[in-house]
Amino acid sequence: MFPSPNHGDRRGHAPSLVVLHFTQMRDAAAARARLCDPAAQVSAHWLIAEDGTTEQLVCETRRAWHAGAGRWQGHDDINSRSIGIELANPGDRPFPAPQMTALRRLLRAIMTRWTIPPTNVIAHSDMAPGRKIDPGPRLDWEGLSRDDLALFARPDPSDPAPPLPASLDALGYPDDPARLQAFRLRHRPWATGPETDADRRTAARLLRCANTPGGSRLRDGGGAPS
Numbered sequence: 563m564f565p566s567p568n569h570g571d572r573r574g575h576a577p578s579l580v581v582l583h584f585t586q587m588r589d590a591a592a593a594r595a596r597l598c599d600p601a602a603q604v605s606a607h608w609l610i611a612e613d614g615t616t617e618q619l620v621c622e623t624r625r626a627w628h629a630g631a632g633r634w635q636g637h638d639d640i641n642s643r644s645i646g647i648e649l650a651n652p653g654d655r656p657f658p659a660p661q662m663t664a665l666r667r668l669l670r671a672i673m674t675r676w677t678i679p680p681t682n683v684i685a686h687s688d689m690a691p692g693r694k695i696d697p698g699p700r701l702d703w704e705g706l707s708r709d710d711l712a713l714f715a716r717p718d719p720s721d722p723a724p725p726l727p728a729s730l731d732a733l734g735y736p737d738d739p740a741r742l743q744a745f746r747l748r749h750r751p752w753a754t755g756p757e758t759d760a761d762r763r764t765a766a767r768l769l770r771c772a773n774t775p776g777g778s779r780l781r782d783g784g785g786a787p788s
């Protein structure tokens with residue numbers, strides 16, 4: 563038995579996505595209390611504390627209540643299709659190394675258990691643009707991609723820059739006016755202002771990575787890992 567009562571039936575779906583969150587609370591203990599409070603009506607399958615302590619709050623075969631309204635790859639009801647991981651972080655600071663080590667270990671186990679590819683490890687902000695900003699601009703997606711645990715890409719200036727909407731559609735982003743911001747939050751968090759060729763190149767390269775087996779490692783021109 564796991565400590566959170568906040569879960570339900572998966573409605574016929576098996577987990578095919580992992581959604582990463584930050585808790586936006588003072589510390590892991592406060593987050594744990596809320597994620598296990600029946601009155602709060604929220605939960606996640608896993609909570610990783612700042613020091614890397616990893617606790618399962620909901621059985622992975624059950625539908626935890628972490629994602630809320632949103633879409634990814636044309637699907638709604640993301641809760642039924644996903645496993646949610648909460649990283650204890652108030653939202654205004656880096657993720658400590660022991661926490662990232664624990665995240666990598668947990669992702670590896672979940673992705674093996676449910677045969678989930680790196681392309682299907684997403685940010686809460688990816689599926690709920692404009693509504694959610696977590697896990698925020700400080701999460702090291704590039705580091706995760708180096709371990710084949712998520713998708714990240716740095717384009718070459720010589721890469722083609724096809725229209726952004728088609729790339730974002732194909733990557734899975736919902737049709738939402740805030741999706742450029744959501745895309746940047748994860749892939750180009752320093753970018754501001756109107757859409758640029760760098761956005762278009764990054765999205766196109768991500769798409770090529772997504773469509774290449776082992777492609778989460780494709781970067782810097784597709785050469786050998788540095």
Ligand SMILES: [Zn+2]
Pocket residue numbers: 582583584628686694696
């Ligand atoms: Zn979240």
